[in-house]
Amino acid sequence: xxxxxxxxxxxxxxxxxxxxxxxxxxxxxxxxxxxxxxxxxxxxxxxxxxxxxxxxxxxxxxxxxxxxxxxxxxxxxxxxxxxxxxxxxxxxxxxxxxxxxxxxxxxxxxxxxxxxxxxxxxxxxxxxxxxxxxxxxxxxxxxxxxxxxxxxxxxxxxxxxxxxxxxxxxxxxxxxxxxxxxxxxxxxxxxxxxxxxxxxxxxxxxxxxxxxxxxxxxxxxxxxxxxxxxxxxxxxxxxxxxxxxxxxxxxxxxxxxxxxxxxxxxxxxxxxxxxxxxxxxxxxxxxxxxxxxxxxxxxxxxxxxxxxxxxxxxxxxxxxxxxxxxxxxxxxxxxxxxxxxxxxxxxxxxxxxxxxxxxxxxxxxxxxxxxxxxxxxxxxxxxxxxxxxxxxxxxxxxxxxxxxxxxxxxxxxxxxxxxxxxxxxxxxxxxxxxxxxxxxxxxxxxxxxxxxxxx
Amino acid sequence: xxxxxxxxxxxxxxxxxxxxxxxxxxxxxxxxxxxxxxxxxxxxxxxxxxxxxxxxxxxxxxxxxxxxxxxxxxxxxxxxxxxxxxxxxxxxxxxxxxxxxxxxxxxxxxxxxxxxxxxxxxxxxxxxxxxxxxxxxxxxxxxxxxxxxxxxxxxxxxxxxxxxxxxxxxxxxxxxxxxxxxxxxxxxxxxxxxxxxxxxxxxxxxxxxxxxxxxxxxxxxxxxxxxxxxxxxxxxxxxxxxxxxxxxxxxxxxxxxxxxxxxxxxxxxxxxxxxxxxxxxxxxxxxxxxxxxxxxxxxxxxxxxxxxxxxxxxxxxxxxxxxxxxxxxxxxxxxxxxxxxxxxxxxxxxxxxxxxxxxxxxxxxxxxxxxxxxxxxxxxxxxxxxxxxxxxxxxxxxxxxxxxxxxxxxxxxxxxxxxxxxxxxxxxxxxxxxxxxxxxxxxxxxxxxxxxxxxxxxxxxxxxxxxxxxxxxxxxxxxxxxxxxxxxxxxxxxxxxxxxxxxxxxxxxxxxxxxx
Numbered sequence: 001x002x003x004x005x006x007x008x009x010x011x012x013x014x015x016x017x018x019x020x021x022x023x024x025x026x027x028x029x030x031x032x033x034x035x036x037x038x039x040x041x042x043x044x045x046x047x048x049x050x051x052x053x054x055x056x057x058x059x060x061x062x063x064x065x066x067x068x069x070x071x072x073x074x075x076x077x078x079x080x081x082x083x084x085x086x087x088x089x090x091x092x093x094x095x096x097x098x099x100x101x102x103x104x105x106x107x108x109x110x111x112x113x114x115x116x117x118x119x120x121x122x123x124x125x126x127x128x129x130x131x132x133x134x135x136x137x138x139x140x141x142x143x144x145x146x147x148x149x150x151x152x153x154x155x156x157x158x159x160x161x162x163x164x165x166x167x168x169x170x171x172x173x174x175x176x177x178x179x180x181x182x183x184x185x186x187x188x189x190x191x192x193x194x195x196x197x198x199x200x201x202x203x204x205x206x207x208x209x210x211x212x213x214x215x216x217x218x219x220x221x222x223x224x225x226x227x228x229x230x231x232x233x234x235x236x237x238x239x240x241x242x243x244x245x246x247x248x249x250x251x252x253x254x255x256x257x258x259x260x261x262x263x264x265x266x267x268x269x270x271x272x273x274x275x276x277x278x279x280x281x282x283x284x285x286x287x288x289x290x291x292x293x294x295x296x297x298x299x300x301x302x303x304x305x306x307x308x309x310x311x312x313x314x315x316x317x318x319x320x321x322x323x324x325x326x327x328x329x330x331x332x333x334x335x336x337x338x339x340x341x342x343x344x345x346x347x348x349x350x351x352x353x354x355x356x357x358x359x360x361x362x363x364x365x366x367x368x369x370x371x372x373x374x375x376x377x378x379x380x381x382x383x384x385x386x387x388x389x390x391x392x393x394x395x396x397x398x399x400x401x402x403x404x405x406x407x408x409x410x411x412x413x414x415x416x417x418x419x420x421x422x423x424x425x426x427x428x429x430x431x432x433x434x435x436x437x438x439x440x441x442x443x444x445x446x447x448x449x450x451x452x453x454x455x
Numbered sequence: 456x457x458x459x460x461x462x463x464x465x466x467x468x469x470x471x472x473x474x475x476x477x478x479x480x481x482x483x484x485x486x487x488x489x490x491x492x493x494x495x496x497x498x499x500x501x502x503x504x505x506x507x508x509x510x511x512x513x514x515x516x517x518x519x520x521x522x523x524x525x526x527x528x529x530x531x532x533x534x535x536x537x538x539x540x541x542x543x544x545x546x547x548x549x550x551x552x553x554x555x556x557x558x559x560x561x562x563x564x565x566x567x568x569x570x571x572x573x574x575x576x577x578x579x580x581x582x583x584x585x586x587x588x589x590x591x592x593x594x595x596x597x598x599x600x601x602x603x604x605x606x607x608x609x610x611x612x613x614x615x616x617x618x619x620x621x622x623x624x625x626x627x628x629x630x631x632x633x634x635x636x637x638x639x640x641x642x643x644x645x646x647x648x649x650x651x652x653x654x655x656x657x658x659x660x661x662x663x664x665x666x667x668x669x670x671x672x673x674x675x676x677x678x679x680x681x682x683x684x685x686x687x688x689x690x691x692x693x694x695x696x697x698x699x700x701x702x703x704x705x706x707x708x709x710x711x712x713x714x715x716x717x718x719x720x721x722x723x724x725x726x727x728x729x730x731x732x733x734x735x736x737x738x739x740x741x742x743x744x745x746x747x748x749x750x751x752x753x754x755x756x757x758x759x760x761x762x763x764x765x766x767x768x769x770x771x772x773x774x775x776x777x778x779x780x781x782x783x784x785x786x787x788x789x790x791x792x793x794x795x796x797x798x799x800x801x802x803x804x805x806x807x808x809x810x811x812x813x814x815x816x817x818x819x820x821x822x823x824x825x826x827x828x829x830x831x832x833x834x835x836x837x838x839x840x841x842x843x844x845x846x847x848x849x850x851x852x853x854x855x856x857x858x859x860x861x862x863x864x865x866x867x868x869x870x871x872x873x874x875x876x877x878x879x880x881x882x883x884x885x886x887x888x889x890x891x892x893x894x895x896x897x898x899x900x901x902x903x904x905x906x907x908x909x910x911x912x913x914x915x916x917x918x919x920x921x922x923x924x925x926x927x928x929x930x931x932x933x934x935x936x937x938x939x940x941x942x943x944x945x946x947x948x949x950x951x952x953x954x955x956x957x958x959x960x961x962x963x964x965x966x967x968x969x970x971x
Contacts, residue, residue: 201840264828264835271825274814281772281803281811282826282879283794341816 023334023350026383030354034361041364042357045236048229053164053243053311055356057082057304059349060249061327062334063256064300066348069331070260071293072273072340073122073129077136078327079320081298082305084140085110089306090153090315100159104306111302114140115295123290132294137324145317152316155309163310165244176234177241184230191222245307252300257345269293274341329376330355333383354379463488463653464622469508469520471501478504479518480677486622491644491654493668495661495695497898501677502657506624509655510544511537524622541621545611547630553600558582560599561614585613589643603758605636612643623647623654629663630896633756633924634959641667659898660925661692673698700900708931709903711910715934716747720887720918725779727767737763737774739942745887745918750909752933752950753922754958760942761922762806765889769803770796783886797826802885804876806892806922812876813864820846820860822875827883849878853908870901877908887918894928906932926955938962 034042041047061078068075089107092098098106114136121132167179174181195215233242260266271279272286280286304323309315334351336343358379362372464486471479479501486492494502507513509522511531522529524540531537534544551560558579566573567581582595589609599607608628615623625644629637641663644654658664664671671690673680680698683690696707722743729735737760745751755761766773768781770793781788783799790796796803805811813822823846824831831841846860853874857867864875873893880888890909894902909932913919923929929936929950936953938946938961946961 204840262837262839264832264837267821267825267828267837270817270821271814274816275810277811278805278814279825281769281793281805283770283792283797285792285794341814 023347023354027350027354027357030357030361034357034364038361038364042361043232045232045234046240047360047364048232049166049236049240049243051356051360052233052246052249054360055352056243056245056249057163057307057311058323058326058330058356059352060252060300060304060307061323062330062348062352063252063345064297065324065327066331066334066336066343066345067256067260067269067293068129068297069328069336069338070273070340070343071269071290072276073290073294074328075118075129075133075294075297075301076324077118077133077140078297078301078304079323080137080140080144081111081114081301082308082320082323083144083315083317084114084147084305085302086305086309086315086319087144087148087153087317089159090155090309091147093156093159094153100156103159104162107302107306108299111299112295114302115298116291118298119291119294122294123287129294144319148315148317150317152314154314160310160313161244162248163245163307163312165310166239166241167244167247169239169241176231177236178234180234180241181230183242183247184226184234187226187230188223191226192219195219245311248303248307253345253349260345265289265292270341326352326355329380333380335387351383354383460487460489462486463525464509465521465523466505466509467521467523469505469518469522471504471508471513471518478677479508482520482674482677482679484672484679484682486653486655487670489648489651489653490669491648491656491667493664493671494655494657494674495664495671495699496674497699497900500674500699500898502674503626504677505674506544506626506655506657509537510534510542510624512544538618541619542624543615543618543620543622544624545608545615545626545628547627549604549607549611551599551607551610554598556596556598557586557593557602557610557613558595560610561585561595561617563614565617581617582613585616586610588616589613590639603636604631605633605639608632608636608640609643612640612647620652623652625654625656625658627657627659627896629658629660633758635756637663659896661695664695665690665692671695675699696899699898707899707903707927709907709910711913713748713750713934714914714916715749716916718744718746719784720745721782722764722768723780723782725764725767726777727763727773727779728775728777730774733775736777737942738767738779741779741939741942741944743920743937743944745920747916747918748913749935750913750919750921750933752929752936753920753939754926754929754936755922755939755962756924759939759962761939762891763942764939765803765891765920765922766805768796769793769801769889772803797883797885800884800886801889802826802880802883802887803889804873804880804891804893806895808869808872808876813872815865816863818861818863819850819855819857819867819875822864823849823860823878824882826879830882830884845882846878849875849882853878854904868901870897870905873897873901873905874908877905881912885917887920888912889920889922891922892924893921894923894925926958929958930955 031042061082065075065078085107088110089103092106093100093103118129118132118136121127122129167177167183169177169179171178195218199215260269268279268284268289271282271284272289276286305320308319312319330352331343331348332338332351333354334343334347334349336348355376358376359372362375367375462485464484466482466484469479469482470477482501482505484492484494484505494505496502504513508518509531511533514532515530522531524542529537529540531540537544552563555563558575561582562573562578567577568574569577579595586593586595586609589612591606591609591613593602593606599610602610612623623644628640632640637660644656644667647654656664656668665685668685670685671683673683673695675698683694683698688694722741725738725741725743726736727738729737741764743751743764753761753764763773767776768790770790772793781790788799790799790801809815814825817825820842824837824842828837831838831845843860849855850857850860855867855871855874855878857871864872867875877893893909894905897905909919909921921929921932923932930953933950936946936948936950936958937944938948938958940962946958948957
């Protein structure tokens, strides 16, 4: 086994991990770039803390969005849904005197109801999600202004914790926020434990294990990053530390990362997005999956809306404007496929952070919002273009581009990533998949499952 | 024709490499004017690659070697440049646009114009003429989607004729056709030959090659093995197989001593409507029984309702269920959807791996367990270890050719993909497996392995229903065969008493013939 191959294992051996490594590399490059050009402002504790609390709600949306996109849909309504939930929650506390804990629950219930509404149209009626959520975008934006009289409604102090709160201060005065340091420590322990567990599993399964030094290098790098980040977050202005919204985000990433990769529901999302006919013939209840994926998105959008309102201290008619675009961009920068079936929660989060760092860095540089938008648009286009190009070359997306020298095994092209015509053509490798069966148009004999009907 | 006619095409020492793979290694072949030249080889041997080199899909410069056509060296940049020389390739997946009419398709990219606008009148007149030449009587305004696949194939050929084709390349032209349509197509190719059009044909159906080809080039592992003259060398199917696999396949079907038990699965008076046209029935009171350890064949022409019957049994996956009952192990069972079917021990391997059988984005291990995740899950959490070790077990026992089970299924060859699909359904512990065209598009060696797997399943006491368009396969594999015609079961016959002719008779007529 060559050293290079081992080195790759530092970042995970298979293509999807490697792909994520590509994203992480992009993120690190972006951070370092802005760190240099802003003269060290980017990695200032104050800036980092602000960055997390400012973008946590977009990242929460990205979690739901990647599931929607993997299932082969899209959700344009998330910004409006967030705004609507926000105003309902604010109104409930302000006018009806609902305690803030109950108000959060109410907000989530609103998300469930809206999600069930949209999921019903998408899954059971078969209206394309693009249309359903375009309608939802208008509907709930209007509903927000209807409920709030197109005005701003303030929220009480207690509620703001979820958006503007930080980990508490306790224990001896170390000059740092102890809770944040503790959090860092917990993460370090978890990372180390996880690596050992992985090695044990690999041993048990008798699969090829990376040499010990690979694990060691990986751990040292990860631990160093976590420790450094912890001291940064713990060393901010007094009274600030790691944001509560960041913790909510972290928990959601862990939970949803696990759900999508390791549970039956998660597998079924990929199955439906990858080939819904095959999924149905394998006993997957595709409608149910589509319904829950859409519903879940709206619940997360409600949560994001509440966090935003909590951070801003009030709910207004312009909340959540264009959020859907940032969330969708995060998912695609994070390597998801437009046709569905491909994408990961972690990838999308990293993609979201790329956008966040970009936004933040440009703001620090004093670039106007006009130019920021233009740059963001180009970054999205180029990121996806590189991805598409690499796939058509048989390389594994961005990673292939960044680690061209490192990789020798070339990874396949997912068939659905190619334009239909390309399957016979140049993009296809040799005869590896010959002979393709003919999905021909013989009406009388092309058997389709009955559920072929709408979606 | 034959040996004396001039060479129209010579491909010399063609070598084509893909990163890490040498798809073609010094391949040479000669095609004479006015002959039908077959290219035979197992899947992955390099046949399609060779044709893509010839037709300019892989342009000059991406391969080494020479193409000499009509005495001149050719350097095709793309398909257009080879077409301008009269070399036209018809791919396995037809390149017709379903929504457009026959005329529009024939002239697509080649539209006759008058003053810059498309001259539809001229196009239509020409289309009628072209259709007559391929023996198609349909109105040229008919949309392609309303034609059967056999007729679509003819439209493709009409399209090629419009390009003044001199050398027609057909990649698996009859793979999706029924016997009658195949026959018509072969006759047409023979007719073209009479008019001086040479053809190169790739096909897995060796009986057709034997019947139509004048000469055969056999390719194995990217190398030319031999060129045979059909008449002079007295070529037959076994001879071709020997060349393709490099050994004699003693028998195309593995030996098996059936151990048949009692009837455990019955479908009674099964009525199903067509999904779109409610007045049409795709199953008309079908009755079928399966015994333990028995392999039951379903014979029928395409569109007869074999797949419809199978899929409607498998959780009502096709059409609208009307009436009928399923009895398993003496008890009536209700199967309303696919998960009911799986829970009741049914498995259905669809005829179209890529469209209905697999998620091509997935890897082998995930595909293997996809139909019964609950079996390796606790509280809905999938045990990824077990997943890996189960997939690994199947990889070994079914001999799937892949370095690891982490590999994507899209990278496997057809035969290996089919093994993964079989593994996926074996993993559900079915009592009855319905295999729809289990060896379609799979090469000879892999077919033998698939037959072995089927036999093993039967030996374990499972019931197996095999649907196949290849009658020799049904006869070689099954214990008992039902024939289906227009949605009705027209005959039931012990395989030992049947031959292709008796089957064909009840596959093509309504009258129930008593096996006398």
